[in-house]
Amino acid sequence: MTIYFSQRASREGWVSFETDPRLRHTKERLYSRCLPCLTSLLEQLKETPGTVRLETAWDCWKVVAVLADREQCLELLTRFGEAYPDEYVFGKLGTGKGRQTVAVMFHTEDAVRRDRLYALLREVAAEHFPAARVFYSRACSDPYERLLGSWESWQQPCPIRHPERLAAVKASLRESLYGRG
Numbered sequence: 001m002t003i004y005f006s007q008r009a010s011r012e013g014w015v016s017f018e019t020d021p022r023l024r025h026t027k028e029r030l031y032s033r034c035l036p037c038l039t040s041l042l043e044q045l046k047e048t049p050g051t052v053r054l055e056t057a058w059d060c061w062k063v064v065a066v067l068a069d070r071e072q073c074l075e076l077l078t079r080f081g082e083a084y085p086d087e088y089v090f091g092k093l094g095t096g097k098g099r100q101t102v103a104v105m106f107h108t109e110d111a112v113r114r115d116r117l118y119a120l121l122r123e124v125a126a127e128h129f130p131a132a133r134v135f136y137s138r139a140c141s142d143p144y145e146r147l148l149g150s151w152e153s154w155q156q157p158c159p160i161r162h163p164e165r166l167a168a169v170k171a172s173l174r175e176s177l178y179g180r181g
Contacts, residue, residue: 001081003089011176014094017077025090029107033060035177041143042173045166051157052148057139058156061114062091063106065125066133073104076132080124087120096142143169 006016006023016026037056044052067073073093080089091106106117118136125132138144138151146169148154149161160166 001085001087001089003077003081005093009094010092011179012094012097014092016090016092018090019088020090023090029090033109038140038143038173038177042170042177045147045170045173048166049160051159053157054139054144054154056109057144058154059109060139061108061111061136062138062140063108063114063117063121063136064134065104065121065129066101067104067129068101068131070102072129072132073102076104076125076129079128080121083124084120089117143173 001019002021003017003019004021004023006026009015016023018024018026020026033056037060040055041052041057065073065076067076070093077093080087089106091104093102093104095102104121106121108114108117114136118134122134125134138154141151145151146165147160147162148158
């Protein structure tokens with residue numbers, strides 16, 4: 001399997017990848033799920049609520065491998081493609097603000113698919129990068145976990161557990177969605 005990469009990084013520095021050379025699923029998902037999800041969250045936060053409706057975030061899963069650097073992430077994707085050439089994947093590669101490590105992140109909206117990707121990624125990582133941390137999580141940790149705490153304790157609707165972070169999360173969402181200008 002060949003994995004193709006976006007020519008541009010996001011404002012936050014993440015680079016999308018996908019099995020499709022045109023990254024069709026990635027683009028469709030961005031406009032049909034990601035942007036509406038983050039826009040909806042920002043709209044909810046403008047009213048300073050005590051809870052947040054998770055909407056599409058509830059069924060948004062990330063299967064993640066955290067490695068030392070970008071080269072290891074690229075090698076992990078290569079090894080994954082060799083081990084599972086018929087496995088269709090899409091996601092992103094990058095690092096969070098202030099982090100020294102780099103992550104490979106597969107996306108899915110399905111818990112069964114999440115579990116399959118998690119098992120496959122753990123297997124490849126254990127063989128080639130045993131020090132890698134492999135896990136899965138729900139939605140975008142930034143901003144959702146910053147406000148709501150660990151995803152394992154979320155419910156519908158979910159109480160905001162860190163109201164002291166509201167202003168910073170709203171500013172970050174506005175910058176991510178609309179830029180600085």
